[in-house]
Amino acid sequence: MHRLPAPGWAVPIFLVAGGAPLTVAADTSDPATKAPPFVSADATAHLRAITVPFSSFASEEGRTAYGRLFGGDHHAPEADANIAVRRAYYDRFNSALARRAEEIYPVHIEAQVLGGVKTEVITPKEGVAARERGRVLINLHGGAFLWGEGSGGEIESIPIASVGRIAVVTVAYRQGPEFKFPAASEDVTAVYRELLRDHKPENIGIYGCSAGGILTAEAIAWFQKEQLPMPGAVGIFCASAGKFGGDSSFLAPELSGQPPLPGSTEGKLSFTPYFSDVSVSDPLVLPMNSKQVLAQFPPTLLIAGSRDFAVSSVCQTDIELSKVGVKTELHIWDGLWHSFFNNPDLPESREMYSIVAKFFDRHLGRTVRSPTPGG
């Protein structure tokens, strides 16, 4: 451990009840000559070039996966590569994960068109549990509003359908670069309307990861605009109902040797052309802009790894929803990364699937609706 200069090193100042107006010596040293780590008067932190071991709380499987995922050389296509090339690249990863998930979690996967939108309906091979009949989950896949259709939705749905013994409808929503906001919100809404024909709204849950998490929040706002009833519960994973930003937008890239998500440190949505024409102040884009919209959210499950660039905004979403009286449930796995639970071989992924299944089981309604002709 490096010895740090400074008086009072013996007991870190942060053991003091924090933040009182203190009688302190003015810091007159020249920041240009000060050696990190230090904090300047404007509260900017100046770090040293430290090494951080993999988290002592995470699994060995997680360590191995982290080393392979972030320690190797990857050859993702450039941002200006043809979208089909980029989609094929990520589809290769997602397909491998989805096929691995099916080995562990046998499911039926059936293509269906609901409300004019392409979906896959995923159900456990041993059948939907009796208490889950009448309930359904909608999954909104991740992939930067650019890719992830198909295999990306499958990897996010297969373990949940199986562990929860519940039907999961994963939606192939329109995305960039071909389409722009609000195309995906419209598609989710079309599927939701169709499911409302034979499901009570309180028996429907919606969840998504990354872009799918953003879309989950946007769907709730869109449903309000369309005066549709709220679903029973939602899950926003590795994403926010508001802007990205905060500490993790700086630290996560550094911890993974990756560049930051474009725009993430400034609260912009420039990482995807899907949002190129929006205002980030629009509550239909980022519901956190409106306390009124937020206050109508159903119970919300929030999940991330501590090394996810989005985790600060996930925590922020939890606080903001709590402030307006929405029931939240937040879980953060230390040391883990964005969408870690798409690796079904991690113990932490199994913990996550169990938590998701229990959350929806606890919050979705139970009574089955008789099919109403004309819905």
Place this chain on the structure above:
Amino acid sequence: MHRLPAPGWAVPIFLVAGGAPLTVAADTSDPATKAPPFVSADATAHLRAITVPFSSFASEEGRTAYGRLFGGDHHAPEADANIAVRRAYYDRFNSALARRAEEIYPVHIEAQVLGGVKTEVITPKEGVAARERGRVLINLHGGAFLWGEGSGGEIESIPIASVGRIAVVTVAYRQGPEFKFPAASEDVTAVYRELLRDHKPENIGIYGCSAGGILTAEAIAWFQKEQLPMPGAVGIFCASAGKFGGDSSFLAPELSGQPPLPGSTEGKLSFTPYFSDVSVSDPLVLPMNSKQVLAQFPPTLLIAGSRDFAVSSVCQTDIELSKVGVKTELHIWDGLWHSFFNNPDLPESREMYSIVAKFFDRHLGRTVRSPTPGG
């Protein structure tokens, strides 16, 4: 933003569903010559000497407090200084905070001896709310099991008593260096037994911050050993039911220009002589050692700032309690530090007080027990 070497920078790899066995080129570059940021094969992260602005999600008041608390020169006494000198130093801060809190949250403070243990009973000046009669909170102050008695307990209790309109009993438990584990657990238990004479256990809540959070968890384990009924709910703030460690034990000190808490990165309790004779495997010291003990925890509120060295272990506690079926509620304020809520002038502190009050209101029982002679 620094340009990073590597193919595929255009879209960070972490947008890929995470952690699949990837076909990647073996990293044959010599780590000694590689430029950070990068991750080595053993998953160790090598960071650059970056600057991190104060969190975009935190308040301006938080920024000002952070700059003053961590940006100035502090003159805390050395670890080998006389304990009276050290206590006087921290008492000065805590007293200033407590008196400030009383300006905002007027209370009565009454010294009482309960079960042979010195306490202060803190009640809102406008009186305990009708629905809070029959309920009581026990506060266990922070301070490294070295200081914090008196004013440290007051600053942690005054806002909660006032916002919750509930009585808070803050306990002057025996601590180091004069006393060692399990002295504090015994004292908390003595107060608890006394309160059980005229309170139903489900109407009692216990919460603590930092050392007080550790002690809260230990008290639950000790009550089980003594075959006492569980209290209605607990709050563990800026602390863990298990070891410190994980990412925050490395990052928080760096973000605050402070040395790490001694032993924190290795899961040791060497930061205080109170634990000098214990085994860290003992569930009475760290309840997370026993699933059986953990499983009997009442509903648990977990709170920290993201820049708290303890936050990784707080998240870990949430996961481990959830795994054994205990109801948890986790909230993390981005950018904030260890015990931030002891500054009553931060907006985030007010949010925290409200969340704590609502949590106990939701989880404590309501019926009042008739006093039973002889308990």
